[in-house]
Amino acid sequence: MQINRRTFLMGSAGVATGLAFGAGSAIPAYAEGTELRAMWWGSNDRAKRTLDVAKLYEGKTPGVKIVGESMSGDGYWTKLATQMAGRAIADVFQLEPGTISDYSKRGACLALDEFVPSTLKVDAFGKDMLKLTTVDNKLYGIGLGLNSFALFFDQAVFEKAGLPLPTTDLTWDEYAKLAVELTKAGGKDNYWGGPYGARYTYVFDAWLRQRGKSLYADGKLGFGVDDAKEWYSFWEDLRKKGGTVAADVQTLDQNTIDTNALALGKSAMGMAYSNQLVGYQLISKNKLAITTLPREKKGGPSGHYYRPALIWSVGATTKNGEAAAKFIDFFVNDPDAGKILGVERGVPMSPAVRQAILPNLNPTEQAAVRYVDLLKDQVGDYPAPAPLGSTEFDQRLFRPIADELAFERTTPAEAAQRLVEEGKATIRS
The missing domain is CATH 3.40.190.10 (Periplasmic binding protein-like II)
Structure with a gap:
């Protein structure tokens, strides 16, 4: 049932x-x-x-x-x-x-x-x-x-491919290389290294915080067109190299466990919230492991914060x-x-x-607790409450634009311009 x-x-x-x-x-x-x-x-x-x-x-x-x-x-x-x-x-x-x-x-x-x-x-x-x-x-x-954002990964796939397991000092550049290598090592159709993460607002928020910015600031957008263009360019470049799931797979993701590419057996890595490790493991055949999201540079801010x-x-x-x-x-x-x-x-x-x-x-539950404990020296301040319109921004703007990009119906520059212009009209302080 x-x-x-x-x-x-x-x-x-x-x-x-x-x-x-x-x-x-x-x-x-x-x-x-x-x-x-x-x-x-x-x-x-x-x-x-x-x-x-x-x-x-x-x-x-x-x-x-x-x-x-x-x-x-x-x-x-x-x-x-x-x-x-x-x-x-x-x-x-x-x-x-x-x-x-x-x-x-x-x-x-x-x-x-x-x-x-x-x-x-x-x-x-x-x-x-x-x-x-x-x-x-x-x-x-x-x-x-309590939880925070996290990178989940199929430990067995990494070990079979002979690739190093992701750690807390993994950079985005290193992540991209791993994702491409995992796709190649998978050796099968409809299986990729990782998700098309351009559509996750919480990952974008961590990305921005690693660069001294944030998703929202003072009741408005906390980033500009150049930030969004860099974000979109990263994911489009990785998609074209084969490191992300195909667009038709990623658009299935409704921010629920049973629609995520990792849970569906379509990718070796996934991005989610740490407490969801329990649910992911229940429907995953192989042992899953957890670590922090990649960061801009080694020793730099993690972008993480504790959240309810x-x-x-x-x-x-x-x-x-x-x-x-x-x-x-x-x-x-x-x-x-x-x-x-x-x-x-x-x-x-x-x-x-x-x-x-x-x-x-x-x-698995112990791993989730250890992860929250691991973050205690790496988390930043909890952000100010999201402004009015933030839900609409995520569901009706951020995700659809990323989907259009993945289907090559727009470019990173056009997507960035639209995200900021329409985002300003959507967010109300």
Whole structure:
């Protein structure tokens, strides 16, 4: 059953499950019929973990039912837009760093400050962790774990080809050479060294940060035409040399695990978020390994920063704000829930939960934790919240332009000019 593309009723009908409120203390009983709607996107594995936590919750919270909906990435944002237009946003819904600012400014999220610390017991996370989900001095979500960008690679393919494994000091030039050599070593059709990364805004952001710039700055674009042209030229040159997947393969990527070229068995390397290593490994035949994204020069800035892997926010139209906050508190603070969730949504922000889950982590999950620890001396400051229009910029401008480039319908110079000109019209501070 394709869990991540189905709607579930968690309660007396559909899947018999629910989500628990509270975190180890006495949990109140709710009047029969209290119902919360929860919505997220992700893989089958994420859906299963969430549903298992739901079962745990229902056992601790009499009278509460959760209507849960899990879906693919693109379908999720369409559904959320429909809910916003109808003023019927899910009580609890999933966001991530690139969208929380945008959606909170559009009025989709309920400010959670009134629930801290009475209901949301997140003091142990540290003030800096709460800043990751704070927009305009209000708390609009709770991070479900820490992660950062990452380079995943098929270790067996590297070893078979006799090529050195990528390390943290790998430069972009070295990466490009590896990608071309991997394509040649693969020796088969429809298999390449790496992705056509021109369409990943988070990789572009790291690329810019390595050069002293950023994707956004002061509520506007943080880069110019020359920066974008250099970016596009790199990927087009690499594509023409055979180091990236073909355009028709890359355009399948909807920023979900099951559509990524690495997960599809079309490339030896992939770029994603560190917590997703768990999901990738589940559908990959060979052992995957993880390291930082390539950097401009050895010893130079990594471009990385810690980010909340995913975020639970509360819908602004909810009639059950307190109950929704209690659900989130359980999700991030209950040790048994943490053992079920592992690090699939990132390394837990709660020190107590991290300590509780460590003995039970499998080698892949341990690798994800080690990666987050490895970055502690290499991360820069967390960027300012993305401006209004950033989601539209990514989905309707950045990715389509990169796709046109990969299909040779435009040039790096033309693509760069268009990205900046149309980007300025899309981004609203």
